[in-house]
Amino acid sequence: MTEICPIPATIPDIQSQIDTRRIAIDAVGIKGLRHPIVIHDHAQAPQASVATLSFTVSLPHDRKGTHMSRFVALLGDAPRDISMPKLLDLHHEMLLLLEAESGQISLSFPYFVRKTAPQSGVASLMDYMAHFSVQGDVHERDLIMGVEVPVTSLCPCSKEISQYGAHNQRSHIRVEVQAEANLSLTELIRMLEAQASCELYGLLKRADEKHITEQAYENPKFVEDMIRDVAYVLGEDERIHGFSVEVENFESIHNHSAYARLSR
Numbered sequence: 001m002t003e004i005c006p007i008p009a010t011i012p013d014i015q016s017q018i019d020t021r022r023i024a025i026d027a028v029g030i031k032g033l034r035h036p037i038v039i040h041d042h043a044q045a046p047q048a049s050v051a052t053l054s055f056t057v058s059l060p061h062d063r064k065g066t067h068m069s070r071f072v073a074l075l076g077d078a079p080r081d082i083s084m085p086k087l088l089d090l091h092h093e094m095l096l097l098l099e100a101e102s103g104q105i106s107l108s109f110p111y112f113v114r115k116t117a118p119q120s121g122v123a124s125l126m127d128y129m130a131h132f133s134v135q136g137d138v139h140e141r142d143l144i145m146g147v148e149v150p151v152t153s154l155c156p157c158s159k160e161i162s163q164y165g166a167h168n169q170r171s172h173i174r175v176e177v178q179a180e181a182n183l184s185l186t187e188l189i190r191m192l193e194a195q196a197s198c199e200l201y202g203l204l205k206r207a208d209e210k211h212i213t214e215q216a217y218e219n220p221k222f223v224e225d226m227i228r229d230v231a232y233v234l235g236e237d238e239r240i241h242g243f244s245v246e247v248e249n250f251e252s253i254h255n256h257s258a259y260a261r262l263s264r
Contacts, residue, residue: 015065022061027104029056030071037109040083043186044114048079051109057100070097082107084132084143084181091134091141104135111147113186115201117208118215124202130185146176149189151196152212153249156220168216169252171196171223173230178242191237195229197221223249227260235264 031054039047055071074094082090091105108131115126133144151171159166173192177183193199198216201208221229227247234243244263251258 015063015067017064018062019064020062024061025059027056028059028066029054029103030068033072033075035075036079037082037107038079039109039111039185040081040086041184041186043184046081047112049109049111051082051107053105053107055094055103055105057094057098057103059100066098066100073097082132084145084179084183087132087134088141088143088181091136092138095138102135102137104133106133107131111185113189117201117204119207119211120205122203122205122208126200126202128189142178143181144176145179145183145185145188146174147185147189147192149173149175149192150200151193151226152198152200152216153223153226154197154216154220156222156225158253159217159220166217166220167252168197169250170200171226171247171249173226174246174248175230175234176244177234177240180239180241183237183239191233192230195221195226195233223247223258223260227262231262231264 033053033055034050035053037049037051039049041047053075055074057066059066071094074090074097080090087105091103094100094103094105108129111128111130112125113128114123116123128150129148131146133146135142135144149172151173152168153171154166154168173196175188175192177188197219198212201212204212227245230245230247231243234240234245242264244261246261247259249258
């Protein structure tokens with residue numbers, strides 16, 4: 001007969017015990033947690049997605065550990081509503097639940113924008129990788145919005161020296177902005193796409209292909225041109241208080257990329 005161990009009346013809380021090494025920890029928590037979310041963006045309808053999240057909090061020098069399970073409990077057992085304002089609320093909940101002075105929440109997720117082809121009007125979805133983060137304490141917090149936007153770039157030099165045609169390539173614009181909560185992700189994506197030789201679409205008809213090929217040809221840009229144009233438009237938006245930008249052109253006539261980066 002198997003002997004059943006009795007359950008103690010009081011289970012010790014090891015994490016809450018005192019630590020005597022007097023070494024505070026800047027950030028402790030969990031990474032790589034996947035959870036369903038609903039993204040609320042005022043530029044389009046709410047959208048379901050799956051996010052990969054990280055939660056961390058500061059740990060005082062005299063506390064042995066943090067309660068890791070509370071991070072998971074924070075999200076609940078249903079899809080979590082996410083927007084920049086709601087992320088601030090979630091951050092506040094985390095600090096209260098973990099009894100922490102400061103902390104950070106980061107999440108990355110695929111995001112889709114419904115786009116209409118320029119000539120045929122056919123609609124399709126375009127996918128982007130986006131991320132949000134909030135860091136700070138109950139009094140002062142920084143909101144970061146980031147996105148990677150694929151676009152087309154056409155080489156000005158190739159156009160200038162060739163009798164016909166010009167080489168073009170897929171490019172990625174990667175941006176992180178420190179922004180106010182009323183800047184929408186869709187707005188940011190559209191701002192970036194407008195700085196390329198041409199934007200991308202999920203579905204195009206022949207008339208659309210003709211249109212965007214000619215549009216790119218009439219709007220050639222080096223990697224330096226694109227990153228300066230992106231920096232200018234971000235700098236003009238009063239909701240954006242700081243940003244970092246990377247542009248990478250995956251060259252079609254070389255086995256390497258052209259690259260530029262700046263921060264303001």
